[in-house]
Amino acid sequence: MKNIILSLLVVFLGSSLQGQDAITKYFDQYRDDDRFTMVSINKKMFELIANIAEEEVDAELLEMLNEMQGLKILTTQDSPQSFYKEAINKINTNDYEELMTVRDKDQNIRFMVKDQNGGKIVNELLLLVGGEEEFVLLSFVGKIYLNKIAQLAKNMDIDGIEHLEKLEK
Amino acid sequence: MRLLITFLSISLLITFSDTLRAQEMNPDKFMNKLLKDDHSLGVKVPGWLIKFAGKTATNDLEKEEQEMIRELTSHIKKLRLLVNTKAPADFSTHYTKLINYFHSHNYEPLVEARDKEHKISLWADMDGDIIHNLVITILNEEETSTVFNIKSDLDMQTLKDMNFFKRLQDL
Numbered sequence: 446m447k448n449i450i451l452s453l454l455v456v457f458l459g460s461s462l463q464g465q466d467a468i469t470k471y472f473d474q475y476r477d478d479d480r481f482t483m484v485s486i487n488k489k490m491f492e493l494i495a496n497i498a499e500e501e502v503d504a505e506l507l508e509m510l511n512e513m514q515g516l517k518i519l520t521t522q523d524s525p526q527s528f529y530k531e532a533i534n535k536i537n538t539n540d541y542e543e544l545m546t547v548r549d550k551d552q553n554i555r556f557m558v559k560d561q562n563g564g565k566i567v568n569e570l571l572l573l574v575g576g577e578e579e580f581v582l583l584s585f586v587g588k589i590y591l592n593k594i595a596q597l598a599k600n601m602d603i604d605g606i607e608h609l610e611k612l613e614k
Numbered sequence: 615m616r617l618l619i620t621f622l623s624i625s626l627l628i629t630f631s632d633t634l635r636a637q638e639m640n641p642d643k644f645m646n647k648l649l650k651d652d653h654s655l656g657v658k659v660p661g662w663l664i665k666f667a668g669k670t671a672t673n674d675l676e677k678e679e680q681e682m683i684r685e686l687t688s689h690i691k692k693l694r695l696l697v698n699t700k701a702p703a704d705f706s707t708h709y710t711k712l713i714n715y716f717h718s719h720n721y722e723p724l725v726e727a728r729d730k731e732h733k734i735s736l737w738a739d740m741d742g743d744i745i746h747n748l749v750i751t752i753l754n755e756e757e758t759s760t761v762f763n764i765k766s767d768l769d770m771q772t773l774k775d776m777n778f779f780k781r782l783q784d785l
Contacts, residue, residue, distance in 0.1 A: 476726075481728075483728045487724060487725075489738070489740065493724070496743070496774060
């Protein structure tokens with residue numbers, strides 16, 4: 446009897462405490478907030494795109510599409526600087542390696558990556574933009590070829606993603 | 615004691631599954647609920663009519679485009695479209711039940727996007743490469759909302775074989 450109760454408790458606590466990483470938590474906090482524009486594309490959609498576009502893209506971009514786990518974008522023009530500061534505080538940026546920082550027309554643009562494998566491939570790309578006009582949080586998870594990300598961004602017409610084109614320069 | 619535990623477990627399971635079911639609504643039921651509202655308009659197009667339209671309405675197109683549209687339309691079994699010009703008071707409750715249904719029936723949230731006015735989502739019920747059901751919701755609680763419910767047996771190989779992506783760009 447004790448074992449049954451303990452097992453039930455473990456299952457219940459386990460499911461309720463299931464860990465969400467800081468970005469997902471931050472994203473979920475604002476995904477239904479009217480001040481934000483939100484875009485979320487999941488793994489299956491990237492697989493579909495890869496499947497349909499197989500003959501149109503090169504091998505690296507195709508592999509990247511197939512291995513993509515998801516894309517999340519949050520943008521807002523309301524109090525962008527305070528959201529930028531909040532994101533920096535809530536997301537443990539120490540877990541990431543700073544790839545590039547751009548200061549562009551009163552904007553801070555930070556590109557951060559995780560688990561870099563030998564230079565051009567990363568497992569996670571985080572972009573944070575904070576300035577007087579907008580705040581952008583963009584998270585790409587998957588097998589990301591840094592040299593292909595700008596090419597992918599050019600083909601996606603989504604607010605906020607254009608910042609990724611800076612990686613080409 | 616064992617009998618009591620078994621009885622309690624089964625009772626709990628039945629109660630739990632009934633509660634879950636009551637909090638779910640499949641896409642057809644969701645559309646039927648909204649259709650009861652005066653501000654809604656629904657269109658149901660059967661597969662044979664879509665196939666017929668695919669064969670007849672493409673005469674002005676190039677041969678390759680005709681083939682693509684015919685191939686695509688031949689895989690659509692049913693299309694339902696609902697347009698609602700003013701969301702009813704209980705809209706959020708119904709929508710939550712629809713989302714619960716998607717979650718419990720392993721629909722994939724392919725895309726979700728939202729801005730100040732619109733909330734767009736694309737959910738798919740897929741079995742490997744075959745898309746059985748595609749539900750697209752374009753919601754605006756203040757103005758017009760649109761829901762597409764497409765039943766199909768379209769598979770990725772078909773789209774690949776017909777160079778769908780390239781032809782779509784050409785169109």
